[in-house]
Amino acid sequence: MEFHVPKRKLIEVALPLEKINQQSAREKSIRHGHPSTMHLWWARRPLATARAVLFAQLVDDPSENAPEYRDEAERREERDVDAYVERRIISERERLFDLIERMVDWDNLGDEELFDQVRAEIMRSTDNNPPAILDPFAGGGTIPLEAQRLGLEAHASDLNPVAVLINKALIEIPPKFAGRDPVFPDAVGQRNSWPKASGLAEDVRRYGSWMRDEADKRIGHLYPKATLTDGSTATVIAWIWARTVTCPNPACGISMPLVRSWWLGKKKGKEAYVVPSVRDGKVAFTIGHDPSAAPIKDSDGTVGRAGATCISCGTGVSLEYVRLQSREIGLGAQLMAVVADGPSSRIYLPPTDEHIAAADLPMPQSLPQGALPEKALSFRVQAYGMVAWVDLFTNRQLAALTTFSDLVVEVREKVFRDAAVASRIEGERLERGGADVAAYADAVATYLGMSVSKFAARNNVMCGWESGMDRLRGSFQRQAIPMTWDYAEAMPLTGTGGSFSAVISSEAEVLDAFFHQGTEIGIATQQDAATRTYSNAVVSTDPPYYDNIGYSDLSDFFYVWLRRSLKDLYPDLLSTLLVPKAEELVANPHRHGGKDAAREFFEDGFEDVFRLARLGVQNDFPATVYYAFKQAETDSNGVASTGWETLLASMIQAGWMITATWPSRSEMASRMIASGTNALASSIVLALRPRPEDAPIIDRRTLLSDLRSSLPESLRVLQQGSIAPVDLAQAAIGPGMAIFSRHSKILEPNGQKMGVRDALRAINAILDEVLSEQEGDFDRETRWCVAWFESHGFEVSSFGEAETLANAKNASISGLARSGVLSTGGGKVKLFEPAELPEDYDPRADDHLSLWEVVLHMAKALDDKGLDAAGLILARAEGRGLDMTAAHELAYRLYAISEKRGLTKPGILFNALGSSWPEVRSAANSAESAQPVDVADQLDFDSLTEG
Ligand SMILES: C[S@@+](CC[C@H](N)C(=O)[O-])C[C@H]1O[C@@H](n2cnc3c(N)ncnc32)[C@H](O)[C@@H]1O
Incomplete structure (x- = not known):
């Protein structure tokens, strides 16, 4: 029985993954004004990824508009309606991709017109009634903040009070006070207007500076010149x-x-x-x-x-x-x-x-x-x-920290008095929902209290001295409390790295960069994800992953200082002496009586959360979940990891279907391939839909035939979107898993239930099949080269073997040698590597043209000379009648083979060619010599085989 899945969302079909990943990698080096600099949290997701995922989770895939395009084709009296519909879907996807590519770029964050467009697109796909987004493991606040940037109501919860405070500072407080003037005496006149959170930022800067000056009076004598x-x-x-x-x-x-x-x-x-x-x-x-x-x-x-x-x-x-x-x-x-x-x-x-x-x-x-x-x-x-x-901490560091913590309490009173000059309404405290004088004083004090906590990370005995850079190295370079032998004690009162002023200025920079206009709704609460409710919101979340990070233990470092300065502002949130730990979903062997018990606690809890979330779910939108990958767990094929399988199985068991799996990385793919064969993503984003209660049961054979009939199309769409070849296998698991998980059971011939591990194996095997089937579109020389490459890479091997293969593929070795793709001699044959090919290749002058030759030359040209050179070859080869869609598919196939054979260098070249195909194509379109050639001049592949 087929059942209807509500409108497919873009994330369930295609994503411009390479661009998203590139921007996510780039974001790592951005320091000024990045929201992560407001307070330390461990292993944050990149903002760019979260933004793109949320957008694609809500926006319809253009294939949903097929009926509309069909009507359009009929109105236009198109001869080939199907082809027209297909073209429209592709061009509409390209338009959405373009929007995503622009919105993930850090440099465009201030482009209000662009974000208006982005929000309008979401409105269109949600009947002007977009859902609220809920992140029940909100941590450093990446997902809720990005939801809010996209115009969505954002709900953030976390068990950890430090994370809750960070989320309040990012999504709850700024909209409340957006557009307000600063209250610090004489600050308001410094500018004509104080849009967004700039007034708040100014007050944080000024009151922070007041705190520093006060601290100087009290403890300045401890720091001689x-x-x-x-x-x-x-x-x-x-x-x-x-x-x-x-x-x-x-x-x-x-x-x-x-x-x-x-x-x-x-x-x-x-x-x-x-x-x-x-x-x-x-x-x-x-x-x-x-x-x-x-x-x-x-x-x-x-x-x-x-x-x-x-x-x-x-x-x-x-x-x-x-x-x-x-x-x-x-x-x-x-x-x-x-x-x-x-x-x-x-x-x-x-x-x-x-x-x-x-x-x-x-x-x-x-x-x-x-x-x-x-x-x-x-x-x-x-x-x-x-x-x-x-x-x-040293005693002197403790003196500074207690002084600054006391000053947070004092500064709140000062802000309160100053704010009361501008407004007479005292109002409720911030935690009680206030938005007037008392609440504003709480808000400014919150940022300053967080600054003291952040300051602690650069003023403790885990900080070292970086001799290579002549500067202090803050603690928490890793998620650890390590032993440091020689340590550096910063001067806290001047403008350098470890000082309070430096912390304040980075805090204010984050507020200055905020987009909040005052209309946004953001709510951050402390809740256990395993017991909270999940109704009326769409989930996007990044749960903890086994024992990767011990959040609650680590965050006590900050909590004790936050509690000291902000307890009166957040009496409930900061009521416990330390961060609550018992319910924390982390496989901590010390807490749960050994490794096995810890793993069991984590896996059971994980499944409980997903079972609960399934109860409150809306079916109109998929949920998205980030899965943190641990490289160490992968096997030699890079596919199996017990954690991955177990968590996929938990989600399926909890009543979900998995409809997409996108590898997300914040490292450049080429760098990862180059640094070893391990090109795995740092995390995987999954899209989930609730599985209907009455989902059917099928047998293994039906599953395989369903996979065989639907995976080729999914793969074609992925390739059209130029997903990097390195990411193809992982991304293809999504459509495969969608078929597996939409059934309540898959029965093996022996009557047993098929497990996730077997399903993953089957999906990978069929993916291989599909990729090889694409070879049907290749000319016979290319088919020979691919088969040879698969067995020998660029190694030398025997002529006899080459001949046998040539007979099977109906190709000729001498013809291949003359066409310049291989060398022969001394009873040996060897394919040329891209680096061995001649420069300035011109397909127009080639009377033995093959896809293989063109793709290898394009890979070489792209690497040596860039897009224009590769584009020129594409244009000229196309002018000779070569099927360049097949050439694109060949780049994927060659990457897959290179990866399997551990050929790093060619792998990088083919990956780059496959993923930059759209750019190469647009370079081809503008290549000056892309004139069409006479039909009579076009190639007949069969005539080439004689050599
Ligand atoms: C992977 S982190 C989220 C990181 C976040 N996406 C970011 O970019 O900063 C997972 C979070 O889950 C929280 N957590 C662990 N157990 C929890 C529970 N039972 N309920 C709610 N949150 C929990 C941790 O405190 C941590 O902040």
Whole structure:
């Protein structure tokens, strides 16, 4: 029984994936004004991907308009109605692709006309009544923010209060105060108007600056200036410390420094490093600049994975000893160097008594409470005696953090007083839905409280000094709490990297870049995805993935500071001492009593969430789910991963059909292929539809025949959309899975239920079949070359074998040799690689033209000279009557073979050619010599075989 699936959405048919992925990769290097810089969160999805996915999830695939195009064709009295309809569908898809390609470009985010167009397109496909979007695992807020940018009501929930606050800051607060003037005294007159969130941004900037100045008055004396050799003074940027432990050698017993690297600055001509010496049982440090005496890799530092070495007596010290000492008496710390801000570069100075004394202060009072988890994913510091969150800071850092946290409370009162000058309505607090004076004060304080939390990430003992860049390295480069031996303590009160001012300015930049006009609806709440309701919204979400990231444990680092400054503003959200953990959907073996139990907890919870979501679902739109891929789990074919299969099976089991699977990457495909054979995506976006309760049962044979009849068309559409060849196999799983999962059961001949693993195998096998069937469109020389390439790549092999194959394919080796695609000699045959082909190939002068030759030359030309050169070959070959759609298909086939044979270089070339086909084609259209040739001049492939 066939059943009707409501209007197919673009995401279920085609996507301009390559462009989306390119922009997602590019986004990684954007720092200023990127919403992710508002507060740290782990493993965020790229905004560009989320934007494109949401759009394609709501907008109809143009094939839904076929009846309309058919009427149109009849009105126009088109002779071939089907061909007209097909052309219209393709051109309409191209129009939508163009819109997506423009809207994913970071540079176009301010283009209001473009986004009006985008929103209008969504309106058209949703009867002017677009659904609300719900992300129940909202994390860093990427999906809800992008939903809101597309004009959709956005609902974000997360179990984690830190994530909820981030979402409030991104989608809930800005629309409330959009278009308002700043309230800081005299700020309003600085500009004529304060559109979007610029007024709020200005207040964050100004009150943030006030906090900094106040902090300077209270703790400025803790940060003495540096005295340079000429007697002048300079601001300090950072203090570099070494941890110390007592040398276990009784004859030595010095306080030995534990240092990973002595290097301070590696820039050429400005080299600087720490030079230790021991006198009277004490270690002293000076600064060296002579590159010839600098530390070398093998002897740099005193501590590594294998243990430490005493710089005085040379005793080797095990890390076990260091851990024991750390836990029993604690590690010491010794100042190694002071980094001052010189006129043109960093100046590295040896420690002085003044600087040592300035850092020597008692632990401040009223610190946040909270113990580190005894054990957690990627936490290393507990073994070294750090048991409370405050142990991750020096006393001076704690002094700065408590001062700034206190100032958040004070600044809220100040904002309140200033705002009351402009308006008399006090109104409700922000958390109670207010939007007046009290709520505004809460809003500004929220951003400033988040700034203090973000500031903590650059002011703790996990921060290091990057000698290659002469700058501080913030913590959380990875999702971990690692042990750092030598650490850098930033100067918090001036304008450099680790300072409060730097944090405030990046925070304000995010607000400045916001699109909010005040009409958007955004709601961020704390909810467990496994118990919340799912009605009245379409889901787009990125769930946690097994044990990839221990969000709740990690986020306690921030939570304790957020709670200290914002508890009164968010009494419910910040009520618990630490982030709630029990319901967190993470396979944490420490929490769930071992690896197996943790995996079971995660998989059961995952299925529960999808079962619950299935209950509240609307059938008009697919849901979208991001699946985080772990490269390590893939097998040698790059397809099977137990996690992937298990989660697909869970979703199907929970009552969903899978209608699309798009590989999404934030690395360039070519870079990934080049860096090894592993070109897998970093995540996969799935589209899901609820499976009807009465979905039919079929047998394996029917499934295979359904796959065989529908996959070729799906594949053709994917290729038309120029999905990168590297992504084809993964993207083709979607249409295959759609057929598998729309049945309640597939029965094997032995009566057993077919599993996902078998379905994936069957889909891959049929994909191979379909790709080989496309060879039917190739000329016989090309068919021979493909078959040879499949068995031998570009290797040399025997002439006899080549002849046998040529007989089977009705081709001739001598003809192939004359056409310039291979070399023969000494009883051997070898296909030419693109690099071995001659330059300046011109199909017009080729009397042995084949698709193979044209495609290889195009790949070479694209790589060597770019689009125009490849386009010229395309135009000229087409002028000779060659079927260039088949040429495009050949590029996919050659990529697939290269990948299977592990041929990295040609793989990159064929992938680039397949995915940039539309650009090559438009270059061909404008190629000057693309004149049509006489029909009489066109090629007859059969006449070529004689050679
Ligand atoms: C992969 S992250 C989402 C990242 C987000 N898409 C972004 O771009 O920043 C998954 C999120 O699920 C949250 N989470 C884990 N268990 C949860 C639960 N039971 N209910 C709700 N959220 C949960 C985590 O706190 C985390 O923020």
